[in-house]
Amino acid sequence: xxxxxxxxxxxxxxxxxxxxxxxxxxxxxxxxxxxxxxxxxxxxxxxxxxxxxxxxxxxxxxxxxxxxxxxxxxxxxxxxxxxxxxxxxxxxxxxxxxxxxxxxxxxxxxxxxxxxxxxxxxxxxxxxxxxxxxxxxxxxxxxxxxxxxxxxxxxxxxxxxxxxxxxxxxxxxxxxxxxxxxxxxxxxxxxxxxxxxxxxxxxxxxxxxxxxxxxxxxxxxxxxxxxxxxxxxxxxxxxxxxxxxxxxxxxxxxxxxxxxxxxxxxxxxxxxxxxxxxxxxxxxxxxxxxxxxxxxxxxxxxxxxxxxxxxxxxxxxxxxxxxxxxxxxxxxxxxxxxxxxxxxxxxxxxxxxxxxxxxxxxxxxxxx
Amino acid sequence: xxxxxxxxxxxxxxxxxxxxxxxxxxxxxxxxxxxxxxxxxxxxxxxxxxxxxxxxxxxxxxxxxxxxxxxxxxxxxxxxxxxxxxxxxxxxxxxxxxxxxxxxxxxxxxxxxxxxxxxxxxxxxxxxxxxxxxxxxxxxxxxxxxxxxxxxxxxxxxxxxxxxxxxxxxxxxxxxxxxxxxxxxxxxxxxxxxxxxxxxxxxxxxxxxxxxxxxxxxxxxxxxxxxxxxxxxxxxxxxxxxxxxxxxxxxxxxxxxxxxxxxxxxxxxxxxxxxxxxxxxxxxxxxxxxxxxxxxxxxxxxxxxxxxxxxxxxxxxxxxxxxxxxxxxxxxxxxxxxxxxxxxxxxxxxxxxxxxxxxxxxxxxxxxxxxxxxxxxxxxxxxxxxxxxxxxxxxxxxxxxxxxxxxxxxxxxxxxxxxxxxxxxxxxxxxxxxxxxxxxxxxxxxxxxxxxxxxxxxxxxxxxxxxxxxxxxxxxxxxxxxxxxxxxxx
Numbered sequence: 086x087x088x089x090x091x092x093x094x095x096x097x098x099x100x101x102x103x104x105x106x107x108x109x110x111x112x113x114x115x116x117x118x119x120x121x122x123x124x125x126x127x128x129x130x131x132x133x134x135x136x137x138x139x140x141x142x143x144x145x146x147x148x149x150x151x152x153x154x155x156x157x158x159x160x161x162x163x164x165x166x167x168x169x170x171x172x173x174x175x176x177x178x179x180x181x182x183x184x185x186x187x188x189x190x191x192x193x194x195x196x197x198x199x200x201x202x203x204x205x206x207x208x209x210x211x212x213x214x215x216x217x218x219x220x221x222x223x224x225x226x227x228x229x230x231x232x233x234x235x236x237x238x239x240x241x242x243x244x245x246x247x248x249x250x251x252x253x254x255x256x257x258x259x260x261x262x263x264x265x266x267x268x269x270x271x272x273x274x275x276x277x278x279x280x281x282x283x284x285x286x287x288x289x290x291x292x293x294x295x296x297x298x299x300x301x302x303x304x305x306x307x308x309x310x311x312x313x314x315x316x317x318x319x320x321x322x323x324x325x326x327x328x329x330x331x332x333x334x335x336x337x338x339x340x341x342x343x344x345x346x347x348x349x350x351x352x353x354x355x356x357x358x359x360x361x362x363x364x365x366x367x368x369x370x371x372x373x374x375x376x377x378x379x380x381x382x383x384x385x386x387x388x389x390x391x392x393x394x395x396x397x398x399x400x401x402x403x404x405x406x407x408x409x410x411x412x413x414x415x416x417x418x419x420x421x422x423x424x425x426x427x428x429x430x431x432x433x434x435x436x437x438x439x440x441x442x443x444x445x446x447x448x449x450x451x452x453x
Numbered sequence: 454x455x456x457x458x459x460x461x462x463x464x465x466x467x468x469x470x471x472x473x474x475x476x477x478x479x480x481x482x483x484x485x486x487x488x489x490x491x492x493x494x495x496x497x498x499x500x501x502x503x504x505x506x507x508x509x510x511x512x513x514x515x516x517x518x519x520x521x522x523x524x525x526x527x528x529x530x531x532x533x534x535x536x537x538x539x540x541x542x543x544x545x546x547x548x549x550x551x552x553x554x555x556x557x558x559x560x561x562x563x564x565x566x567x568x569x570x571x572x573x574x575x576x577x578x579x580x581x582x583x584x585x586x587x588x589x590x591x592x593x594x595x596x597x598x599x600x601x602x603x604x605x606x607x608x609x610x611x612x613x614x615x616x617x618x619x620x621x622x623x624x625x626x627x628x629x630x631x632x633x634x635x636x637x638x639x640x641x642x643x644x645x646x647x648x649x650x651x652x653x654x655x656x657x658x659x660x661x662x663x664x665x666x667x668x669x670x671x672x673x674x675x676x677x678x679x680x681x682x683x684x685x686x687x688x689x690x691x692x693x694x695x696x697x698x699x700x701x702x703x704x705x706x707x708x709x710x711x712x713x714x715x716x717x718x719x720x721x722x723x724x725x726x727x728x729x730x731x732x733x734x735x736x737x738x739x740x741x742x743x744x745x746x747x748x749x750x751x752x753x754x755x756x757x758x759x760x761x762x763x764x765x766x767x768x769x770x771x772x773x774x775x776x777x778x779x780x781x782x783x784x785x786x787x788x789x790x791x792x793x794x795x796x797x798x799x800x801x802x803x804x805x806x807x808x809x810x811x812x813x814x815x816x817x818x819x820x821x822x823x824x825x826x827x828x829x830x831x832x833x834x835x836x837x838x839x840x841x842x843x844x845x846x847x848x849x850x851x852x853x854x855x856x857x858x859x860x861x862x863x864x865x866x867x868x869x870x871x872x873x874x875x876x877x878x879x880x881x882x883x884x885x886x887x888x889x890x891x892x893x894x895x896x897x898x899x900x901x902x903x904x905x906x907x908x909x910x911x912x913x914x915x916x917x918x919x920x921x922x923x924x925x926x927x928x929x930x931x932x933x934x935x936x937x938x939x940x941x942x943x
Contacts, residue, residue, distance in 0.1 A: 097865035099786040386826035435835040439708035
């Protein structure tokens, strides 16, 4: 070694500016408009729940890292725990009590992420595992959706009331409302055709608040933070595609499949099956398609694999929403497809240069 | 001309502006030249000079040995002051057989140096022989003996000569400058090579970040209707031989094969220039153009250096360092090798000396793989680098080989884009080296087993022979005894 401090290693000695932190930060940035709008829509209780959920995720991640003897600051600042908490908070009923957020963080961070080995190692999407675990364990709390009560408007809870709602578990009377998906499902089970209940949901026969399709898109409707405001979520998703954080394949396949199959069955029997556009604009479809299904760790790595994965989620979401006991199927669909990710990866590897798809060298042929 | 799509690739900042405007300058004669005897792929050359001997510029100082090798010539006139070993132009810094020459300052060519008036009157074999005797190797960095490649016409059905002027590595501008300044000589060399190969079609491929070189080559080639200039999109690794051929012809070279399998031979413009000099003037390869660049270099330049010049002499000529570089490299930043010291000599394959700052290298601690798939999109070979890395990490090298480890060209596109800054190329280099070592160990084992079996058989045969001889003697003795007994009794 003379006068130059060179380290003996392999190239490349140039690197793109992309990092894990930058990726996570851009995803958070893309979620921000929809989140802010929804926090405004549902007021202080939702802000408290949002803070508790993210805070719990970060603290639990820190504890797990300490226990595992892994680098604390570098991993904690990668933004992945914040993102998990953020996504989880967006799938909860906005006025759910604080312990829902905290328990969700335990499911997400400890059981489905750190227990598998931390960042990059988990098979299932942590936020979805937590949402499904909570939904199965606490079905009443987890389906207590409320109509929008925008901040600083009449009827919105003030800070004291909000503390009581989030930390005291005192849900005021008469604020809950069904989500569009939930309403349609319930009505159908009572024998009322989908086509009719859709109109009724629109007119608001027995609701304190009545959204129409336009409201479904803008988000002025009952639901979780991520379920409302499809437009803002869509804008965030398009921003991620533009920034090349995600590709269009998974979202397009999820939305496309859901729309096509929904439309097809609606044409067959509009009394039993909701229209395709309704499926696309209700529930957490956009959040799921752009932010949940595209999670790097739990989705296939090749483009072909992502196409299969997206179609699978669209299909399963529709099947669960239509035939299963739960009105919302996105979370289940994502988890089911997560479990198929390794096998999809196995069968969707790109073809190697100079080889056939079976891996044999190409035959030699000279063209003069 | 029509181009074809290739898979993957990345767009690093090309940083060519640092040196692209600097005309090629000639480095003043250094005080000493350390000329390694192995500057090529293949067997090292064997020294043909003694210590103390006087040599003229272009005199042979080492003979090529074997089918794949290249001779080495004196880069200037002077006295041989040592035939020994000296640190190599290689990341290891190990010493290799080297001839040390003290220039006499006259830079006098040997009297025997003589060109050919009309190379096109020679037999193709003659041209290849002259190229071989001039010690010309692939100057793009691979350093494969050029004559061996010119002789490919004997084994393959060739139709096209591709000149790889992509120069897709960032920073490097030596081929760019050579094509701009010596366009006619380069074209002449290309035509001589095409004649030797017996091909009719010539494509000169240059990336779009070198418009001046594209223009210069177009003008120089305008007389010759069989030469096409291809304007390549600027994308790394466009200059990877097989990918370049695919971009130009749409044909994919079969795995583990050569581009010659599909009728194409690829050479570098600097090699063409060397062929021109060797045929027209009889000059052997004793100098080459090198780009000295990087954020830590005072004055980035393109310099024509004599082979054997120390890196330090070159750095001094370029004003030394502005700041202490984080990384000193031979070659480009994507596939270049770290230089262990500035004492090492310049060799036939060195196309760049880069001194990079910490900002340019942008090394960061590794994070876990987040399976973002960027590496798959970037890989020009269709590999799944994250899977290869996982297998390598787990010691599952056979699994990695099944997934195509040995098809990896080591271009570093995957590691370039990795947001987790994983040292993917290092993983693959380790795995390839380990697999090669295992292969050698296995071969050794089989060979040992074979020898032992032969030995056992031989010993067995000897013992068998002994037993038979003994039995024969016994029979003889018995027969004699019987005969004696019979004669006694009769």
